[in-house]
Amino acid sequence: MPAYPGSSVDVFVQVTNNGETARRVRVEFVDNGPFTLDSSVDGVRTLETLPGQQSFLIKYRVRVSQSADPGTNYIKVRYSPEGTDNVQTSLLPIQIFSSTVGLNLQDIKLEPETFVPGGVGRISFTIENLAPLSIKDGTVTLDLSELAIAPVGSTNQQRFTNMQSGEERQFTFRLSPSPDMAPGIYKVPAYINFSDQQGNSFARSEYIGIRIGAKPDVSITLDDTKLTTKTKTGDVIIRVTNKGIGEIKFVNLVLGNSESYDLLSGSQERYVGNIDSDDYKTARVTLEATADNVEIPVTVTYMDALNTPYSQQLTLQMKLRKENGGGSSTIIIVVVLLVVIVGAYLLLRKRK
Known part of the structure; x- marks a missing residue:
């Protein structure tokens, strides 16, 4: 069973007797590197009788350090039969996989490429299970708490279950920026939380960049x-x-x-x-x-x-608009002449 930093894994140690029957064989798990047992668990197991040419499995629930380096690491086991000082030690390899590559977020698509304030856009992406084991369940969450963006038609979280190794799932979120959201490029945190079939929990985060703006008018x-x-x-x-x-x-x-x-x-x-x-x-x-x-x-x-x-x-x-070009003064002159002519006419009539 693959191990991941911060997880617990069942380890089976096989003890084989290649000689004659051995009695009270003492087997001890020794904390080593990233592998430890809970302090309440006794790492010593005693096999009362182990016949020759026979094997016996001993199970340990081992904790893997959160800071464990991915790759091949070793658990340490000491064992010895009763009545002998012949204590032997074995280093058993265990592969630790990086939890950060358990699920891969890829193929991000924005429709439209630039979200318009007050409009509705879509973010779509694919999550692939790169781990060598299936995922029991998980959630994908877009953290919009610091952004003036609201989900449309659903919440900002989607769930998934029973994702096999190598399987891909597509997720789509419809989002609407606030009408008064300033144009710019914003980072939307995407949190992926999941657990394996043994109940170990894992988390990783990504950022999805979105453009907010509109064509100038x-x-x-x-x-x-x-x-x-x-x-x-x-x-x-x-x-x-x-x-x-x-x-x-x-x-x-x-x-x-x-x-x-x-x-x-x-x-x-x-x-x-x-x-x-x-x-x-x-x-x-x-x-x-x-x-x-x-x-x-x-x-x-x-x-x-x-x-x-x-x-x-x-x-x-x-x-170009036209100017009057002296027309107004001409009208004034015509009016004055009419007044003079009318006055003269009336004066002549009076004298007659």
Whole structure:
């Protein structure tokens, strides 16, 4: 029966008499290395009679130290027949297996690859029994106590039973991050606790990394301008608005060439910086319109909270508004002339 650090295992010692009948054969288990007996257990066994060419099995319940090194280790047994000083010692090999490789967590899949706050995603993985013996029962638990993530449709723990050596089992958890959970990469502890057919308990832990975030929602619009069909040189304000749930970083604008304007403010590039969720920033450019309908090609690049790069290309449309061009003063002059004409007419009628 395989032994594991921190477990107890039944060890059977076979005593064989290759000579004549022996009486009161004393067999003693001696604590050695990682192998010990409980202090309440007597390690001495006495065989009253052991006939020649016969064997006898002695059973010991042996404890394996938690700090035992995996590999071949040895228990020590001393034995001697009555009435002789011929005490002999034997070292018997026992294989200790690492409990950390008893079960292997593998084939982790996230659907979707990035969980959206307020949405539902799935974590799936496979557990394989690498131990040379079957597992009686066990549990797989995702520790969500420190995370704003809740299980959906079940608890955060699943059980399994009777898992044979070499067998694989698949586990799936549906999880929902809180709607206000900040984007980022989070570690979810996965605890696997199991016991073998002898009742020995084992535990191991793993971490599963999940990405929390959402695709950015960014709009680029014209915020303000003083340009008109008469005043064709001036500033244009471009607004970048972050309508998504997470911060966008390193926002940069590049204006493209167009036959409808000439850029007067130097470089075609404007660095905007970081923009929080539900916020905006602006960039100012000075240009001269060469047409009444101005088209401004713009390329905006940025990164989300997980440093995923994005790029958008669009063309801003701007129709120059018309000025009155002196029309109001002309109306005033016409009104004054009408008043003068009417006054003169009334004066002439009065004199008549």
